[in-house]
Amino acid sequence: MAGTSEAVNQAARLSEIGFPEFTTKLITDVFDSLVATNLRQTEAYIELLQQTGKTLTTFINDTKDDIGGELLLQFLAHALPPRDDKKEEDxxxxxxGNSLTNEEASTLNNALEVKDAGISSDNKVASAGALNETKVNAILEAVANRISADKYSLLKEMVKQGILRLVVEDGEIETRLTFNTYGSSFYQNKTSDYQRKNFAFRAKAKTGGLLSAWVKASASTSYNSVKVSTANKTDQDRSGSRVQIFGRVHVNFKTDYLPLDQ
Structure with missing residues (x-):
């Protein structure tokens, strides 16, 4: 059958799939990914040590400009929220346009305080009275200093505890090829018969015995039968193939702490 022959031809093309190349690339990509991940972790450790190796003053000067407006607003919203009549607006x-009372200025300065960083007045820049553009900008600058100092303290604490890292213990790489092919042929021949029958009667009256026999009329009958045959013929041929390439990577890893404060 043509369908089966086509299916066999498809199966014979297995070498064109490139399954060995697929498996090779899977293994290579997994290896590259593991190496790249380990390098990225090492880079993060080095960067952390470099940052915490700076003095607090240097760290603040290097990072305060990276503090975004959202962080500044969050700090101020927590340190000095709006008064009751402005809660829905600010x-x-x-x-x-607003003004600070002595109590509000003191509260804000306590939140802004940064010691041992060489900052004038320990970063306490808030004062009672009306807030103009200059005073607001000074407060925002002080907030950036405070947030940077908090980051520095956090990084120092991380160094003391050690850095969490991912370590691969063992792994499993699996590749699988599923190749299905099929073929089928279908033949159908259907014949239908039907008949049409027709019976006719023809008669003429006799003309009498005086006439010669050959001119005498007589009754006669006739019978016709018609047979009709019809044939329907259907040929179907189906063939196909299906290829499934399956790859799976299973990696077991553990976490530990890398001591950095040595």
């Missing part, structure tokens, strides 16, 4: 009371 995120913080530190806004041009």
């Amino acid at each position: 995120g913080t009371h530190v806004k041009e």
Whole structure:
């Protein structure tokens, strides 16, 4: 059958799939990924040590400009939220046109304080009175200093505890090829018969015995039968193939702490 022959031809093309190349690339990519991940972790450790090796003053000067407006607003909203009559309008009371009481200025300065960083007045820049653009900008600068100092303290603490890292213990790489092919042929021949029958009667009256026999009329009958045959013929041929390439990587890893504060 043509369908089966086509299916066999498809199966014979197995070498064109490139399954060995597929498996090779899977193994290579997994290896490259593991090496790259380990390098990335090492780079993060080195960067962390470099940052924490700086003095607090240097760290603040190097990082304060990276503090975004969202962080500044979050800090001020927590340190000095808006007064009751402005809660639905403002995120913080530190806004041009507002004014600070002595108590509010003291509260804000306590939140802004940064010691041992060589910053004038230990970063306490808030004062009672009206808030203009200059005063607001000074407060925002002080907030950036405070957030940077907090980051520095956090990084120092991380170094003391050690850095969490991922270590691969063992792994499994599996590749699988599923190749299915099929073929089929279908033949159908259907014949239908039907008949049409027709019976006719023809008669003429006799003309009498005086006439000669050859001119005498007589009754006669006739019978016709018609047979009709019809044939329907259907040929179907189906063939196909299906290829499934399956790859799976299973990696077991553990975590441990790499001591950095040595």
